Amino acid sequence: MGQTSVGDLRSRAAALQKDLDNKLFGQHLAKKIILNAVFGFINNPKPKKPLTLSLHGWTGTGKNFVSKIIAENIYEGGLNSDYVHLFVATLHFPHASNITLYKDQLQLWIRGNVSACARSIFIFDEMDKMHAGLIDAIKPFLDYYDLVDGVSYQKAIFIFLSNAGAERITDVALDFWRSGKQREDIKLKDIEHALSVSVFNNKNSGFWHSSLIDRNLIDYFVPFLPLEYKHLKMCIRVEMQSRGYETNEDIVSRVAEEMTFFPKEERVFSDKGCKTVFTKLDYYYDD
Numbered sequence: 311m312g313q314t315s316v317g318d319l320r321s322r323a324a325a326l327q328k329d330l331d332n333k334l335f336g337q338h339l340a341k342k343i344i345l346n347a348v349f350g351f352i353n354n355p356k357p358k359k360p361l362t363l364s365l366h367g368w369t370g371t372g373k374n375f376v377s378k379i380i381a382e383n384i385y386e387g388g389l390n391s392d393y394v395h396l397f398v399a400t401l402h403f404p405h406a407s408n409i410t411l412y413k414d415q416l417q418l419w420i421r422g423n424v425s426a427c428a429r430s431i432f433i434f435d436e437m438d439k440m441h442a443g444l445i446d447a448i449k450p451f452l453d454y455y456d457l458v459d460g461v462s463y464q465k466a467i468f469i470f471l472s473n474a475g476a477e478r479i480t481d482v483a484l485d486f487w488r489s490g491k492q493r494e495d496i497k498l499k500d501i502e503h504a505l506s507v508s509v510f511n512n513k514n515s516g517f518w519h520s521s522l523i524d525r526n527l528i529d530y531f532v533p534f535l536p537l538e539y540k541h542l543k544m545c546i547r548v549e550m551q552s553r554g555y556e557t558n559e560d561i562v563s564r565v566a567e568e569m570t571f572f573p574k575e576e577r578v579f580s581d582k583g584c585k586t587v588f589t590k591l592d593y594y595y596d597d
């Protein structure tokens with residue numbers, strides 16, 4: 311990124327805020343944490359460790375989307391930038407038998423890329439499906455070291471995505487809904503406790519086998535709440551606009567109604583968040 315002026319940073323912060331406001335729905339906590347975390351970090355000329363964000367929630371709630379927005383606001387080209395690296399556990403590291411190979415490869419990649427660009431961004435999707443050994447391989451890069459074998463990782467950004475804790479996040483959101491409280495009044499502390507308990511105790515989420523948490527290597531836990539009907543409608547409207555169609559409220563409602571909601575009785579939250587509304591939308595415009 312080279313030298314950045316204060317004015318530059320301000321306008322970037324404003325751009326990130328605008329993107330989050332216009333495109334991410336129903337996630338007041340994530341929005342606030344991300345904005346503060348990312349700009350606090352980029353503004354810091356000498357961070358003591360890389361920025362590590364752990365994004366939690368069900369599919370379709372906006373985790374991938376937020377990673378993409380962060381990447382786009384730091385690097386032109388976003389996910390396609392040479393400085394942004396996306397790893398998907400089941401795609402890039404599928405075979406447990408080849409873990410040693412993956413480990414060496416991943417360490418070489420991280421090292422090589424950070425040597426070339428100190429502010430590289432690494433995104434790890436499906437952390438809950440990632441082999442514990444691989445997470446151990448990343449660990450040295452996340453710590454408070456000035457140098458690891460001559461390379462400084464302190465300006466890099468690591469973003470981890472997982473479903474771990476999603477049930478607990480949903481429980482909190484549902485409790486609020488049932489007691490008639492505003493979703494926007496959910497505070498991070500309401501969720502943090504639930505999250506740490508479930509995440510630590512969940513043997514299936516590979517992430518937590520490792521000592522990332524024990525060693526406080528994660529800077530921010532970012533919860534993504536399950537989405538309601540009205541949020542789906544917002545996603546659909548934005549998608550329509552981005553495809554160049556005029557907003558058609560009739561279609562917006564029809565697409566939103568095709569989604570399934572839970573719990574069975576109350577039908578409050580969308581099963582798949584906003585994930586499949588886009589393909590459903592295709593049907594209405596497929597001529």
Ligand SMILES: *[C@@H]1O[C@H](CO)[C@@H](O)[C@H](O)[C@H]1NC(C)=O
Pocket residue numbers: 405407408411
């Ligand atoms: C593991 O890596 C070796 C060497 O690259 C390769 O020959 C083998 O097919 C891989 N195994 C699996 C299960 O992918």
Ligand SMILES: *[C@@H]1O[C@H](CO)[C@@H](O)[C@H](O)[C@H]1NC(C)=O
Pocket residue numbers: 395396418419420421422423426
């Ligand atoms: C950077 O990471 C990519 C994977 O995202 C890898 O293919 C490439 O070889 C790495 N570059 C260096 C210089 O290590």
